[in-house]
Amino acid sequence: xxxxxxxxxxxxxxxxxxxxxxxxxxxxxxxxxxxxxxxxxxxxxxxxxxxxxxxxxxxxxxxxxxxxxxxxxxxxxxxxxxxxxxxxxxxxxxxxxxxxxxxxxxxxxxxxxxxxxxxxxxxxxxxxxxxxxxxxxxxxxxxxxxxxxxxxxxxxxxxxxxxxxx
Amino acid sequence: xxxxxxxxxxxxxxxxxxxxxxxxxxxxxxxxxxxxxxxxxxxxxxxxxxxxxxxxxxxxxxxxxxxxxxxxxxxxxxxxxxxxxxxxxxxxxxxxxxxxxxxxxxxxxxxxxxxxxxxxxxxxxxxxxxxxxxxxxxxxxxxxxxxxxxxxxxxxxxxxxxxxxxxxxxxxxxxxxxxxxxxxxxxxxxxxxxxxxxxxxxxxxxxxxxxxxxxxxxxxxxxxxxxxxxxxxxxxxxxxxxxxxxxxxxxxxxxxxxxxxxxxxxxxxxxxxxxxxxxxxxxxxxxxxxxxxxxxxxxxxxxxxxxxxxxxxxxxxxxxxxxxxxxxxxxxxxxxxxxxxxxxxxxxxxxxxxxxxxxxxxxxxxxxxxxxxxxxxxxxxxxxxxxxxxxxxxxxxxxxxxxxxxxxxxxxxxxxxx
Numbered sequence: 001x002x003x004x005x006x007x008x009x010x011x012x013x014x015x016x017x018x019x020x021x022x023x024x025x026x027x028x029x030x031x032x033x034x035x036x037x038x039x040x041x042x043x044x045x046x047x048x049x050x051x052x053x054x055x056x057x058x059x060x061x062x063x064x065x066x067x068x069x070x071x072x073x074x075x076x077x078x079x080x081x082x083x084x085x086x087x088x089x090x091x092x093x094x095x096x097x098x099x100x101x102x103x104x105x106x107x108x109x110x111x112x113x114x115x116x117x118x119x120x121x122x123x124x125x126x127x128x129x130x131x132x133x134x135x136x137x138x139x140x141x142x143x144x145x146x147x148x149x150x151x152x153x154x155x156x157x158x159x160x161x162x163x164x165x166x
Numbered sequence: 167x168x169x170x171x172x173x174x175x176x177x178x179x180x181x182x183x184x185x186x187x188x189x190x191x192x193x194x195x196x197x198x199x200x201x202x203x204x205x206x207x208x209x210x211x212x213x214x215x216x217x218x219x220x221x222x223x224x225x226x227x228x229x230x231x232x233x234x235x236x237x238x239x240x241x242x243x244x245x246x247x248x249x250x251x252x253x254x255x256x257x258x259x260x261x262x263x264x265x266x267x268x269x270x271x272x273x274x275x276x277x278x279x280x281x282x283x284x285x286x287x288x289x290x291x292x293x294x295x296x297x298x299x300x301x302x303x304x305x306x307x308x309x310x311x312x313x314x315x316x317x318x319x320x321x322x323x324x325x326x327x328x329x330x331x332x333x334x335x336x337x338x339x340x341x342x343x344x345x346x347x348x349x350x351x352x353x354x355x356x357x358x359x360x361x362x363x364x365x366x367x368x369x370x371x372x373x374x375x376x377x378x379x380x381x382x383x384x385x386x387x388x389x390x391x392x393x394x395x396x397x398x399x400x401x402x403x404x405x406x407x408x409x410x411x412x413x414x415x416x417x418x419x420x421x422x423x424x425x426x427x428x429x430x431x432x433x434x435x436x437x438x439x440x441x442x443x444x445x446x447x448x449x450x451x452x453x454x455x456x457x458x459x460x461x462x463x464x465x466x467x468x469x470x471x472x473x474x475x476x477x478x479x480x481x482x483x484x485x486x487x488x489x490x491x492x493x494x495x496x497x498x499x500x501x502x503x504x505x506x507x508x509x510x511x512x513x514x515x516x517x518x519x520x521x522x523x524x525x526x527x528x529x530x531x532x533x534x535x536x537x538x539x540x541x542x543x544x545x546x547x548x549x550x551x552x553x554x555x556x557x558x559x560x561x562x563x564x565x566x567x568x569x570x571x572x573x574x575x576x577x578x579x580x581x582x583x584x
Contacts, residue, residue, distance in 0.1 A: 011353055013440065015549040022527040026232045027239045041555040061352035064385065065548060066387060067287040069206055069303035090356050090387055091287055095303035100244050141189055142304040143317050146558075153305040162313040166189040 012059035035077030063092025100152035195280040195581035202283035220314030233261030264495025274404030281473030294374035296393035322421040328365035329431030331532025339563035343434035347444035353569035355385035436561035458571035465543035466494030474568040475507035484574030489516030528553025
């Protein structure tokens, strides 16, 4: 599988309150509504800049904070297809896979906003077409690949009804 | 090779000897959801074609984050939780009962050696009792409610040794903040913290919960302590089953060791907007405050109300400050009434709100105004955390919060203690 999209860059320690503020998530389960507010405390125009299929690129500890699954789901609803970061907070990382949002742990230091990126999931390579550089992502554990391949935990559970041996 | 507490619990739950790094599927002893995460879990449960729950006695739902409801839409979500609990016979704690993490431990739903998941990041709190407890998302809560198990990577552990003795005016919250500064907001990512040392031994169970509560603020999957006689005693009135103690092996293998000499510690303050940007209170400078908040799953327990009330007794909250106090549970509230702490707080000019999460997450009850400085006993000071991204949140101990409420600026509590 290959994905191609444009990068929107942010810094280190992007927490779940920045991704989607608590003041919205307690009111509604409508992800399209939440998608309009993603990242707005850091960039009020963010959701209007995203084109479907774009990537969010960040530094270390992306998704720290709350366990709210609304964070990856609202990112998906905003059109973001994958998040690339130097490292992820663990609950967000699991939630993203469970929602079918691709999370790629790799060196993101040379990627700039607006760069065109291609992610090759079979080789784990991220190519930056704008600066010609290629970085290799850290591979996922097998169970996460299986959940992602099914499209997330809901379709996985619909199919198997429980967790398959790892 | 010896095992850490985490490795011992996962070995027991999987029926084989496992070590850090192993991927396992393990049986869950308790699962918890709160009102911010459960409605989405119910929807996931339905979309997964869930026909029933694995064991209604092992699931608890708590309406605490946005309770009582400030909006029709929220009431509707609360109704969904209520109906789901009624349909499957689950234990539910409705608005007014208190905060999920306080209830899980004080109602005896967690015992040493348990494996617990909760759809809230501060589920790591129960590690103070010697349980492996960790936060998950809504879909994983749904999966656990159906199957009773979840996959885990057995984490490496960081051994945290808290040496010395806490000086007067320095509390477990100050230790938690000092550790966040030492380890960093992602320094324990994917790992477990295992706390030990004379300071842990000397702390009450309530004070220990403050430490493990903040493990996730360092990225940790769990924060654990070996339970002791104090734990057994504390649990004895809450559980009706035997309490089995669990301890790490002397030759357990740790990823690394962090030692903190607490004897020389002074009160600590986390500056906006990062929990690991922590300074000794002497270095805070002149910070006038508009709001002070006592409460949350970190510091809303009886010991915290006792400390705050002892400082507020006979004194007045500064005229430009709003002091909001939210007891962590109905039991804490009642204790505050019985002991006169509630009267002291209100008499001083503060206000008490419903037992629960209060203003911490910014959904109701005490959203700060633009440019306000807030001093809070909570665990997070992210920008926008309390509902306004133009406010500035400082984190400190209940003593520092109470003293600052009186003086109107962030103040060292040590000069105010009897």
